Every structure is written in structure tokens, then in C-alpha cells.
Amino acid sequence: MFITKKTIIALIAIASIFAANSISSIFTLVGAIFLIVFIIIFLFDMTSIYSSNIGFECQRKCDNRLSNGDKNTISLIITNQSDKSLSTKIVDELPDEFQIRDFEIVETFAARTTKEITYSITPKKRGSYTFQNVNIFVESRFKLLERKFKFEIPFTAKVYPSYNIIRNTQLLSPTNKSRELGIKNVRKIGQSMEFENIKEYVKGDDYRTINWKASARKHQLMCNVYDDEQAQQIYCIIDKGRGMQQVFNGMTLLDYSINATLALSHVALQHKDNAGLITFEQNISTHVPASKNVRQLNLIMEALYNEKTDFKYGDFANLYEYSKKQISKRSLFIVFTTFDSMVSMEQQLPFLKLISQRHTLLVVFFNDSEMEALSEKDPRTTNDYFTQTIAEKFIFEKKLIINKLKQSGIYALLSRPEQVSVNAINKYVEMKARRII
Numbered sequence: 001m002f003i004t005k006k007t008i009i010a011l012i013a014i015a016s017i018f019a020a021n022s023i024s025s026i027f028t029l030v031g032a033i034f035l036i037v038f039i040i041i042f043l044f045d046m047t048s049i050y051s052s053n054i055g056f057e058c059q060r061k062c063d064n065r066l067s068n069g070d071k072n073t074i075s076l077i078i079t080n081q082s083d084k085s086l087s088t089k090i091v092d093e094l095p096d097e098f099q100i101r102d103f104e105i106v107e108t109f110a111a112r113t114t115k116e117i118t119y120s121i122t123p124k125k126r127g128s129y130t131f132q133n134v135n136i137f138v139e140s141r142f143k144l145l146e147r148k149f150k151f152e153i154p155f156t157a158k159v160y161p162s163y164n165i166i167r168n169t170q171l172l173s174p175t176n177k178s179r180e181l182g183i184k185n186v187r188k189i190g191q192s193m194e195f196e197n198i199k200e201y202v203k204g205d206d207y208r209t210i211n212w213k214a215s216a217r218k219h220q221l222m223c224n225v226y227d228d229e230q231a232q233q234i235y236c237i238i239d240k241g242r243g244m245q246q247v248f249n250g251m252t253l254l255d256y257s258i259n260a261t262l263a264l265s266h267v268a269l270q271h272k273d274n275a276g277l278i279t280f281e282q283n284i285s286t287h288v289p290a291s292k293n294v295r296q297l298n299l300i301m302e303a304l305y306n307e308k309t310d311f312k313y314g315d316f317a318n319l320y321e322y323s324k325k326q327i328s329k330r331s332l333f334i335v336f337t338t339f340d341s342m343v344s345m346e347q348q349l350p351f352l353k354l355i356s357q358r359h360t361l362l363v364v365f366f367n368d369s370e371m372e373a374l375s376e377k378d379p380r381t382t383n384d385y386f387t388q389t390i391a392e393k394f395i396f397e398k399k400l401i402i403n404k405l406k407q408s409g410i411y412a413l414l415s416r417p418e419q420v421s422v423n424a425i426n427k428y429v430e431m432k433a434r435r436i437i
Contacts, residue, residue, distance in 0.1 A: 001046070002137070002146040010038055010144070045140035049147040055081040058134050058151040060092070061116075066129065066159045069251055069259060071120040076134060078117065080109035087139045089146075090117065093132035097125060123159045124250040126258070126305060131155045161304045162259040197225050232437055233290040233331035234268040234428070235276040235359075236261040240285065240307065241314035243338040246366075248417045253366055257336035258304045260364075260421040264334065265300050267425050271432065275300065276331075279307055282315045284322050290331065316351035323355060332360045332437040334424065339365050345401045353408055360437050362411040364424055369416050371395055411436075 017031035061075035080086055090105040098121065105117055123129060136149040198214050201221035214222040238244075238261060244254040265275040269292055276290030277300050286303045288296075314337060323333070333355060339345040355361050374391035377384070398414055405412040411431070415423040431437050 001050075002148065004139070004143055004146060006142075007042070007144045014038060041142055042144055045142050045144045049138050049140045049145060051082075053082050054086070054138065054147075056136055056149050056151075057081065058136065058149075058153065060131065060134060060153050060155055062131070062155060062157055064157055065163075066121075066123055066157050067162045068123055068126050068159050068255060069162050071122050073118055073120050074131075076105075076117045077114065078107075078109070078136070079114040080112065083111050085110050087143075089137040089139070091135040091137070092119075093135070094121065095129035095131060097123065097127070097129055124255070126159050126161065126255065126307070129157050129159055131157070158305065160301055161255075161262045163262065163301065198222050199225055231292070232273045232432075233276060233327070233329055234265075234273050234437075235278055235290060235327070235331050235333050236264055237319070237333055237335045238277075238279045238307070239314035239335065239337035240279055240281045240309045241337070242309065242311040243313075243340060243344075244336075245309060245311065246338070248369060251417070253338055253417060254307070254309060256366075256417040256420050257364075258307060260336065260424050262297075262301060262304065263421045264424050264428060266297055267428065269297060277303055278319070278323075279303075280314060280319050280322075281310055282312050283318060287322075287326065290327075314348075316348045316355075320351045320354050324358065327359070330359055332362065332428075332431070334362045334364060334428070336364050336420075339398075339401050342397055342400055342404070345404065349404070349408060352405070352410055356408070356410050360411070360431075362413060362427060362431070363405055364413045364415065364420065364427075365398075365401070366420070367398060367414055367416050368394065369418075372416075 014031055014034050017027050017034060020027040021031075057079040059077040061077065063072065066072045074092070076090065076092065078090070085108060087108050088106070090107060091103060092105075094100050094103055105119065107115065107117060109115060132154055134151045134153060136151070137146045138149065139146055198211055199222065201210060201215075201223045205223050209223040209225075211222050211224050238254070238257050240254060244252060244257065246253050248256070261277065265277070268275040272292060274290035274292050275296055277286060277288040278284065279286040286307065288299055288303050293299075335352075337348075339348075352361060352363065371391045371394050374387055375395055377388065379385045379388050402412045402414055411427075413423060413427050
């Protein structure tokens with residue numbers, strides 16, 4: 001049994017009446033009357049929620065796998081088994097990772113009814129999340145008391161890299177780009193050697209594809225259509241160094257990179273390319289060889305599920321030596337990393353050049369959205385001017401890093417963390433369309 005705020009307020013009011021006895025003795029009589037009335041109402045309220053026919057049934061519905069960084073729906077199916085309407089507060093004991101201590105849902109149940117109550121949660125870290133008990137607090141008729149019903153239904157869900165971007169958008173059928181998400185349809189230039197069919201020439205087609213023999217037979221211009229080259233090796237490579245632990249909007253750069261890797265691998269498989277994965281810090285942590293097996297996406301997801309960092313610096317020299325020995329076929333390497341300054345990039349540049357000699361290399365690193373916000377803020381004080389100048393210096397240095405990488409023959413992509421999945425996919429589609437890979 002739990003007393004409510006109304007009970008506490010009533011008791012304080014009655015105590016105040018008795019305390020006023022020093023002013024006049026009549027307050028003692030008034031206080032006694034109020035106390036007797038309160039006790040009668042309190043006892044009546046107690047019997048209203050402790051009758052034997054009050055009871056509930058409760059179940060929790062939740063997927064075994066939750067999507068990191070996305071809204072995930074949890075359902076509580078609750079049945080009121082009593083013959084009267086009840087006002088309740090429902091408290092689901094959420095996993096400790098959320099650090100939510102004031103979660104409650106207020107709901108009224110009619111007699112003998114069942115309701116499905118839904119709410120959503122957004123995890124920000126991968127791993128195992130354990131839900132504990134569900135508590136239902138029933139309010140008495142005058143709301144002086146609450147009775148607690150406890151349902152011990154512990155449940156553990158695994159939070160995986162974001163797979164909702166695949167489920168919700170179908171990103172990525174090569175024939176159905178999702179413009180709503182920002183996936184661009186890039187016009188192809190040139191052609192592969194994989195002949196597909198002959199079609200009528202229309203304005204905008206590459207004139208070099210005109211088939212003059214077929215045009216002579218049809219008495220109109222006809223051109224050859226070539227299919228995309230397939231079965232190319234696409235490796236997403238994630239640097240798990242300490243710099244990737246920077247947090248933006250509650251998620252680390254490592255988690256943004258993992259989500260982008262999952263989406264990009266799905267796109268590559270849809271384009272009939274071989275998708276692979278490498279994660280590294282000072283040593284190689286994970287290597288999923290490139291393949292287009294039907295289970296490849298699940299293998300990549302399972303490999304990414306529990307990736308963590310030891311807070312050391314990523315060793316690109318070790319990455320080069322490993323790839324030289326283990327990956328003989330020329331591939332597209334999409335490396336997710338972070339460069340805070342030109343100095344940090346130049347330390348890794350010799351090894352990036354060596355990798356780019358054997359493979360097509362795309363380096364994806366991150367813009368600091370907080371710095372961008374500071375640079376765009378209207379300065380009003382001297383400190384604001386200093387802060388804005390420093391922010392602009394950091395932003396300009398990122399642009400210098402891109403230019404330096406391009407001068408070294410390395411493709412580079414600078415992206416905001418929340419947009420990295422779409423930007424990386426667009427870059428892959430563009431590189432494939434331009435026959436860079």
C-alpha cells in the first residue's frame with residue numbers, strides 16, 4: 001500500500017488545525033472532526049482497492065533484436081480482471097542503459113477489458129538490454145491510496161546496428177533508389193564490357209554506344225546497353241581508435257560508422273557486389289571476407305553487434321600489412337575514421353598511399369556539427385569572436401585534409417555523423433557509375 005500526495009496534504013492540513021489550538025480551543029474540536037472524517041474516508045478507500053476481485057494480467061511484447069539509434073516499439077498487453085473501472089499508473093522497469101527513473105504511463109481500464117499500450121525507446125549503444133518488472137499502481141476512488149501489482153517478466157533484447165534504414169527504405173534496390181532518403185540516381189558515363197541489349201537511341205545517351213549495323217537495319221539510331229560490372233569486392237573498414245568515441249546526439253562516431261557499414265553492405269549486395277568487413281585498432285579485430293552469400297548481411301551484423309574499443313589509436317600500418325597478405329584482388333576500401341587535424345592525417349598518409357596503390361581507397365571522416373553551429377552563430381562579445389574564429393579554423397582544416405588526400409590520389413568524403421549513411425551510399429553509387437571501381 002502506498003499513500004498519495006493527497007493523503008499527505010490532508011494530514012498536514014489536519015495537523016495545522018490542531019496546531020492552531022493555541023489561538024482558540026475550538027480548533028481542537030474542528031481538528032478532531034476532520035480527523036474522524038478523514039479516517040472514515042481513508043478506510044473506505046482502502047477497501048475499494050483491496051477487494052478480492054481486483055486483479056490484472058500483463059504481458060510484454062518486444063523484438064529480440066532492437067535497432068541502435070532508431071525508435072523501437074515496446075507493447076504491454078494488460079487485462080483488467082475486475083468488475084469495475086480502474087485508474088492506473090504503469091511503470092515498466094527499463095534497462096539501466098537508458099538511465100530513466102521517472103517513466104510511467106497513466107491509463108484507465110474499463111471493467112473486464114484488455115488494452116495494448118505501446119511506447120518507444122531509442123537505444124544509443126549496442127549490446128544486451130535487460131527489461132525487469134512491470135508495476136501497475138491502482139488508485140483508490142478518492143485517490144488517497146495506491147495498490148501495487150508487480151509482474152516479474154524479465155526480458156533481454158540485443159541492440160544491433162541500425163537495420164531499420166534497410167527495412168523502412170529498401171534502400172536500395174539498384175532499380176529503385178529512395179529519393180526520400182537522399183539517395184541520388186547518378187547518370188552513368190562510359191560503359192562496362194558486359195553487353196545487355198540494344199535499344200532506340202534517345203537524347204542524352206552516349207553517342208559512343210551507337211550500334212551502326214543495327215541502326216542501318218532499323219533505319220533509325222540504335223544503341224547498345226551495357227550492364228553494371230558485378231561481383232566487385234567492397235570492403236567497409238572501421239577504425240575503432242579512441243577518436244571514434246566522440247559523441248554526437250548521444251551516439252559515438254563508431255556507432256554511426258557501424259550503421260553506415262550495415263546500410264552500405266546491403267546496397268553493395270543489392271548491386272550484386274561482394275560485401276566484406278574489417279575492423280581494426282592497433283590490431284585487426286574482425287575480418288569478414290567479401291562475399292555475396294545470402295547470409296552475408298547477417299554475418300556482418302553479428303560481427304558488428306559487439307564491437308568495442310580499447311581506446312588506443314588505429315594502426316594504419318598494420319591495416320596495410322594485413323590487407324596486403326589477406327586481400328589479393330583489387331577492391332574498394334571504404335575506411336571510416338576521424339582526423340581532428342592536418343597533423344593526425346599526415347601521420348597516416350604514407351600508409352593510406354600504400355593502400356591506394358593496391359586498392360581503390362575512399363576515406364570517410366566526420367565534420368564536427370557543433371563546430372559548424374559555433375561558426376554560424378552571430379558573435380556578440382569578444383569571447384564569441386574568439387570562439388567563432390577557432391571553430392572556423394577547425395572547419396577550414398577539414399577542407400585542407402580533403403584537398404591533401406585528393407592530391408595523393410585518395411578519394412575522400414567529409415560528412416556530418418547523422419548523414420554519413422546516405423552520403424557514403426551516394427559516393428559508392430557515384431563511383432560505381434563512373435567506373436572508378
